[in-house]
Amino acid sequence: MDPLVMAAGTALVGAMATDAWQQARSSAVALWRRVHPQRVPAIEEELADVRAEVLAAREAGDSEVEAGLAADWQRRLRRLLRDDPSLADELRRVLDEELTPLLPSTEAPRIGSVEMKARASGRARIYQAAGNQTINES
16 A cells, blocks of 8 residues: 555554644545535545544553544545545655644654664565565465
8 A cells, every 4th residue: 555545544544633623524524625626525524433443442552443443534534545645745745744743742753754774785685565565475
């Protein structure tokens, strides 16, 4: 999955648990308004539901629920970018300037990009992943 989409979905869900959740909601709604204005009322309602779910998950200490919610919004953002690829620059701006600053300092570091470097020589193999990795060798 696109690192931008992953970061934005995670930041959006994380920001929903803050006191500034209305700003996070407005930022997300503005993206949909540009591509699918007819879906804005549904997105607004879904974001309010997400806030309630995130708060309940945090209260219960259930990080899996929060991760699932982030994955759901990552998929939604990926579809939004698929429908309008020119929205990528705006999504990056929203992530950097609007969502990430809303996060507590303990959460902000997990939002962002992953940079991996490796050097191989001879017959060495390098396997790197910022997520799940499956290697099928014959």
